[in-house]
Amino acid sequence: MPTEDELRATLIRYTEAFSAGDADAWVGLFTEDATVEDPVGSPKHVGRDAIRAFFEAGHAMADKITLTIKEGPVVCGSEGSFAMEVMSEMGGATIVLTAIDVMTFDDAGAITSQRAFWSPSGIRTL
């Protein structure tokens, strides 16, 4: 099992690759059969192809999306979490929301599941 610091670094890379629009780097953090539930309660995206499609759909909606970690990452064994600000620039508008992500990892440190807590009610303009 990777160390706590290594898993924290993976979660930081998760936000950096997403913000950079680097689909290959971002999808590469997941296992082949990983799941993404974003937001929590919505149907899961299962497997890397579906996760890549989720990434692309998100980036197609905005000119730029920037994830900024606000609290954490905190890692406990094979699970981790962090709170972030999600800033989306769309045309002349910039909207932000708070999201809290919870991930599980496999023994090699790849992400096996992601669950993202966020709510449309939390969206605000900057």
Add this chain to the structure above:
Amino acid sequence: MPTEDELRATLIRYTEAFSAGDADAWVGLFTEDATVEDPVGSPKHVGRDAIRAFFEAGHAMADKITLTIKEGPVVCGSEGSFAMEVMSEMGGATIVLTAIDVMTFDDAGAITSQRAFWSPSGIRTL
């Protein structure tokens, strides 16, 4: 099912009752058979009696514990999460750490499970 705002209010009360040292109010937010996994990966405290014992053990270790929400609460359906600073005053020392809590609720809005992400490695002096 309670509204998103009602569940957010419960999570705020959770931090307020804990900070006030009000065991009755805090334990009363949970269902009779609720579970507390604090930190994530440790054995669960199962049921209100065990949850009260966990509360009392935590408060016995410090003169004062103050929970301050930093991000969220964010509620998705019957689940919610928030990031907080936990400040513990013990004698002449004050230590803080970041914790991210994830809760599930029953249809009446009582907490059925709590999982708290925090790590000893995140403890710092103030």
